[in-house]
Amino acid sequence: MAQRPNIVFIVADDLGFADLGCYGGREADFGPVSPILDGLAKAGLKFTQGYANSPVCSPTRFALMTGRYQYRLRGAAEEPINSKSRGSATLGLPPEHPTLPSLLRDAGYRTALIGKWHLGYPPHFSPLKSGYQHFFGPMSGGVDYFSHCDSRGTHDLWQGEQEHHEDGYLTDLITDRAVQWLGEVADPARGGQPFFLSLHYTAPHWPWETRDDAALAEEVKDNLFHLHGGNIHRYRKMIHQMDEGIGRVMAALRQAWVDRDTLVVFTSDNGGERFSDNWPLVGGKMDLTEGGIRVPWIAHWPAVIAPGGVSDQPCLTMDWSATMLAAAGVAADADHPLDGVSLLPVLHDPAATFERAMAWRMNHRGQRALRLGDWKYLQVDGHEYLFKLPEDERERANHAKREPERLAAMRQAWEDWAATMPPIAADATVSLGYGVADMPQR
Numbered sequence: 001m002a003q004r005p006n007i008v009f010i011v012a013d014d015l016g017f018a019d020l021g022c023y024g025g026r027e028a029d030f031g032p033v034s035p036i037l038d039g040l041a042k043a044g045l046k047f048t049q050g051y052a053n054s055p056v057c058s059p060t061r062f063a064l065m066t067g068r069y070q071y072r073l074r075g076a077a078e079e080p081i082n083s084k085s086r087g088s089a090t091l092g093l094p095p096e097h098p099t100l101p102s103l104l105r106d107a108g109y110r111t112a113l114i115g116k117w118h119l120g121y122p123p124h125f126s127p128l129k130s131g132y133q134h135f136f137g138p139m140s141g142g143v144d145y146f147s148h149c150d151s152r153g154t155h156d157l158w159q160g161e162q163e164h165h166e167d168g169y170l171t172d173l174i175t176d177r178a179v180q181w182l183g184e185v186a187d188p189a190r191g192g193q194p195f196f197l198s199l200h201y202t203a204p205h206w207p208w209e210t211r212d213d214a215a216l217a218e219e220v221k222d223n224l225f226h227l228h229g230g231n232i233h234r235y236r237k238m239i240h241q242m243d244e245g246i247g248r249v250m251a252a253l254r255q256a257w258v259d260r261d262t263l264v265v266f267t268s269d270n271g272g273e274r275f276s277d278n279w280p281l282v283g284g285k286m287d288l289t290e291g292g293i294r295v296p297w298i299a300h301w302p303a304v305i306a307p308g309g310v311s312d313q314p315c316l317t318m319d320w321s322a323t324m325l326a327a328a329g330v331a332a333d334a335d336h337p338l339d340g341v342s343l344l345p346v347l348h349d350p351a352a353t354f355e356r357a358m359a360w361r362m363n364h365r366g367q368r369a370l371r372l373g374d375w376k377y378l379q380v381d382g383h384e385y386l387f388k389l390p391e392d393e394r395e396r397a398n399h400a401k402r403e404p405e406r407l408a409a410m411r412q413a414w415e416d417w418a419a420t421m422p423p424i425a426a427d428a429t430v431s432l433g434y435g436v437a438d439m440p441q442r
C-alpha cells in the first residue's frame with residue numbers, strides 16, 4: 001500500500017473569491033497580498049468553480065466535519081451559531097457523530113485543530129469530543145485578535161478544554177502552535193503514523209486588526225463587528241499576515257521532510273465580507289449569489305498533484321472531506337454515508353471532471369440555490385432567477401422568463417433535494433452583524 005498522506009487543511013474566515021492574487025486580487029500598497037498562497041496555487045492545483053457549503057461560518061464547518069449536507073443537523077440551522085449559544089446542549093456538533101477527524105484518528109492519524117472551532121461550546125461540545133486529539137483556539141465565531149474575547153466580552157481562547165490565557169496576535173499564535181505541533185508529529189509521520197492538521201485561521205474576519213493594531217482591542221471591545229473601522233489596506237494586511245503564517249507552516253513541512261507526502265488544501269468558510277474583493281461575483285457573506293459561496297480552493301501535494309493546474313470541477317466543502325478520507329484510504333461510517341464526493345481523481349488528473357449537482361438553502365431571506373452544470377437556480381425573498389454561469393458569473397442576466405421549462409425543472413430538482421433534508425427548525429436564528437442603518441447597500 002502506498003504511503004498514506006499527511007493532511008493540512010487550512011481555512012480562512014470570510015475570505016472572498018478574489019482576495020488572493022492568484023484569484024485576480026489587486027496588489028496592496030505594500031506589494032502582493034498573498035505571495036505564499038499564490039505560490040502554492042502555482043505549484044499545485046487551483047479550482048475556479050469551488051464553493052463553500054454555506055455563505056456563513058458554522059454551517060460550512062458542520063459540512064466539513066461530517067462530509068454531509070449540514071442541514072441534517074439542528075445546530076447547523078443557526079446562521080451562524082452565536083455566542084448566546086454558550087451552554088446549549090443542542091446547538092453544536094454532536095460528539096457521537098462520526099467526523100473527518102474521528103475517522104482519521106481511528107485509522108491511526110494524529111489529529112489537531114489549531115484555530116477556530118465554532119461548532120458549539122463545552123461542556124456539551126468541543127473539538128476533543130469530535131475526533132481531535134489536540135486543540136488550541138477559540139470556540140466562538142469571532143474574537144478580538146489581542147484580547148481573545150468574543151462579541152459579548154467573554155474570554156474565548158482554549159487549550160484542549162481548558163481556558164488558556166496568552167498574549168499575542170491570534171493569527172501569529174495560531175501559526176506558532178501549528179509549527180510547534182508539526183515539529184512534534186513529523187518524526188512519527190515519517191515512521192508511518194500520518195497526521196491531520198486542521199488549521200482554521202480567524203483572519204481576515206472582523207475586528208479589523210493587524211499585528212500592529214493592539215491598541216484597537218480596547219476601542220472595539222464593545223463592538224467587535226467594528227462598524228466604525230477597517231479599510232481595504234488594513235484588510236489586505238490581515239490576509240498578508242495569515243499568508244506569512246502559512247509560509248511558516250510550509251517551511252515547517254519542508255524542514256521535516258514531509259512536504260512531498262502532505263496534502264495541503266486552502267479555502268475559505270464562506271464568501272467575503274464588507275472589505276472583501278469578490279469580483280466578478282455579486283453578493284457576499286450570507287448570500288447565495290456567487291459572492292457568498294464561491295471561494296478559493298487550492299490543493300498542493302507534490303507526490304500526486306502536477307504543478308500549475310487549473311480545474312473547473314464544481315465542488316463543495318464536503319467534497320473535500322470525502323477527498324481527504326479517500327486519500328487516507330478511510331471509509332465513511334456506514335450509518336452516516338457521505339453527501340460529499342471525492343475529488344481524488346481530479347487531483348490525479350485535473351481533466352477528469354465530472355457532473356456535480358450542488359444545493360443550498362438559507363433561512364435568511366428564504367434563499368434557495370441549485371447549481372447543475374452551467375446553470376444555477378436561485379430564489380431570494382420569493383423572487384426566482386435562472387443564470388447561465390459560464391457566460392455570466394455576475395448573475396445579472398436572468399433567464400427565468402426566457403426559459404420557463406428549465407426554471408421549472410431546476411425548481412423541481414431543488415424541491416426534490418430539499419425533501420431529503422429535515423426542514424429548518426422553527427426556532428432557528430439568523431444573526432446579522434449589521435444592516436442598512438449601519439452602511440448603505442449597493
Ligand SMILES: [Ca+2]
Nearest residue numbers: 013014057269
Ligand atoms: Ca466565516
